[in-house]
Amino acid sequence: MxxxxxxxxxxxxxxxxxxxxxxxxxxxxxxxxxxxxxxxxxxxxxxxxxSVPAHDHIIQQQSKQNQGIAQFFNRGGASTTTSTLSATASTSVSPRTSADIGPAIYTTSALSFLHPVRKKLVLSLHSKDIILTTATPAASTPEIICSAPYKSLYRVIAVPFLERTTKQTALLLFFRHSDGLVAAKDAIWVVPLPDDGKDFTLHFHEQHRQLAGLSEDLQSPSSSTKPPIPLSNSKRPDSLLISILSHFLQTSNPTFSSDGTVDIIQNPTPAYPNFLAHLKSNQGTIYLLPTGILFAFRKPILFLRSESIEAVGVHSVLSRTFDFEVVMRQDPTVVTAEDLEGVPAENKDGRRAVGFGMVDTKEFARMEEWIKKAGIRDRSLSEDLKAKDKAPVSATGASSKKRERTADGGGEGVDGNDSEGGGSQVSVSQRNDGTKAKKQRGTVQGGDDDEDDDEDDDFAPESDDEIMEEYDSDAVGSDSDGGEENVPVRRKKVDSDDEGEVLGDEDSDDEDEDEEGDEDEEEDEDEEDEDEDEDEEQNEEGVDLHNEDEVDELLDD
Structure with missing residues (x-):
């Protein structure tokens, strides 16, 4: 063989x-x-x-796994991608053209979109799809930026746009998306619309009327200047577009109005509660809507559906602001992938939560009312939130006491105890008080006190006697420091009637006092003996000391 x-x-x-x-x-x-x-x-x-390229094989697998959403978001080759995942999605599906989508029935003038890209775009409504195209002259073909079928639209919201001086209403369109294919910022379209209709134009392409499925009872009387709008008599641009979207949603899904698959929230009068808040470093506006909490218009735009919220907790309540935290459910049968878009990953407690801060305390009542009406559990008294409200306490438990700073940099409590644990040494503040009192007494008594604070700080006594004089509240000076003559003997101890402290050892003070008393008695006895001797000498000479004449004669001799 x-x-x-x-x-x-x-x-x-x-x-x-x-x-x-x-x-x-x-x-x-x-x-x-x-x-x-x-x-x-x-x-x-x-x-x-x-022989089949490896990347083609991967693309085939991705297209099979995501074929339900891949057809919803298609971009041209020159479109701006905002993430790696979006770029992957655009390469896995061939770009759709105007021929694939069909002719437009309604088109708007160029509008300043905030999402998915900050650019002037034209909103074009077709029989089965809604697309965003570039604003180009009529002679050229517009480029498709984003496109999605009506069946992928699951939420439409109109809220006041407060970031501009003129009255405007922001229209938000939310589209379903698959995990890992299209980011939330690519699946949310946001455009502010003027309430007065200025700079807004809605074109109706009469030749494609039949594609719209408009009947006489669903459209306004047609005219050359006013396009037929189904289900609405309002002149506000946001109301006009919502009416058209509702019509196309109903024609694409006959059970649209009964199954509630699309959440449509229009801008009422007065508007729903809204206030400023911070999500980390981003400032935006929070809207308390009937079906959830909306945070816009900084990225990321979040919509926290009420049914997917487990609890809301208010904490860090101050005189002017407060913070609150929204905890999401973990039940996959209730929470969808779109409900968790933009919510941080699970924290150490195994839950997903998002926190908002710097909310004005004037909004606290409206926030509390919304929590009750939505039937959401209030966890403001939970242990972890109460821990955020507690001020840090030191290990010694003395953080609540006010501390005073002394001249040498040490701290002393209000109760007078030294910050280093107390002791018998005199504090610097007491030393300064004694120096001031001494200067005042020297001024009153006419003494010259040339000592200043620097000399007091450098005071270095050589004996206990000098210490006693330095801190004696009644001291009036001495021979050594320029005091007056004939001053009384220095005292060894602060009088008991004064409020000053006894300095030094008590036993040694008692002994010094006894010795001082003995010395005083001896001096008194010596003086008496001297007086008696003088009297005897005078008497021996026969001079009467009480007679002035005799005394004068004695002095003359």
Whole structure:
């Protein structure tokens, strides 16, 4: 049995020596021919499968997994992508053209969109799709930026746009998307519309009236200046567009009005409660709507559906602002992927929550009322939120006490105890008080007190006596510091009637006091003895000391 030359050439096309070796092997061992034939056929099959590019294979798998949403969002080759996932989605689906979508029935003038891109775009409504195109002259063909069928639209919201001075209403369109294919910022369209209709034009393409499915009872009387608008008599641009969208949603899904698959919230008068808030560093506006909480218009735009919210907790309530936290449910049967778009990943407690801050306390009552009406659990008294309200307490438990800063940088409590644990040493504040009192007394008594604060700080006593004089509240000076003559003996102790502290050791003070008393008595006895001696000497001379004449004669002699 021999091998087919065509099989060998197809399997081993670029190595003639190997092909000849295989043929020689089969000739020398004919019994191996069937096995070699099967082996070559197997290699040929694998080579055919490997000839398909790897990236094409990945794209095919992605298109199979996401074929439900891939057709909803299609971008042209020159469209601006805002994420890697969006770029992947655009490459997995061939761009749709105007021929694929069909002719437009309604088109608007160029509007300043905020999402998915900040650019002037034209909103074009077709029989099955809604698209965004570039604003180009009539002679040129517009470029498609985004497109989606009406069946992918699941929420339409109109709220006051407060970021401009003129009265405007922001129209928000939310489209379903698959995880990992289109980011939320690409699936949300936002455009502010003027309430007075200025700079807004809605064109109706009369030649395509039949494609709209408009009947006489659903449209306004047609005229050359006013396009027929189904289900609405309002002149506000947001109301006109919502009416047209509602009509196309109903024609694409007959059960649209009964199954409630699309959440449409129009801008009433007065408007729903709204106020400023911060999401991390981004400032935006919070709208408390009947079906959820909307945060706009900074990225990311969040809509927290009431049914997907587990609890709301208010915390960090101050005199002017407060914060609150929204905790989302974890039940996959209730919460959808769109409900969690923009919500941070699970924290350490295993839950997903988003926090808002810097809300004016004037809005607290409206926030509390909305929580009750929505039937959402209030977790403001939970332990983790109460922990955020507690002020930090030091280990010693003394953080609530006010501290005073002393001259040398140490802290002293209001109760007078030293911050280093107390002691018998005099504090710097007491030393300064004694110095001030001493200066005042020197001024009153006429003494010259040349000591200043620097000299007091450098005071270095050599004995206990000098310490006693320095801090004696009744001291009036001494010979050493320039005081007056004939001053009383320095006192060793602060009088008990004064409020000052006894300085030094009590036992040593008592001993000093006893010694001082003995010295005083000895001095008194010496003085009395001297007086008696003088009297005796005078008497011996026979002079009457009480007679002035005799005394004068004695002095003359």
């Amino acid at each position: 021999t091998l087919s030359p065509q099989l060998i050439a197809a399997t081993i096309p670029d190595d003639p020596d190997l092909a000849k070796s295989v043929q020689d092997l089969v000739k020398s061992s004919p019994e191996s021919a069937p096995v070699i034939t099967r082996l070559l056929a197997y290699f040929q099959t694998k080579q055919g499968a490997a």
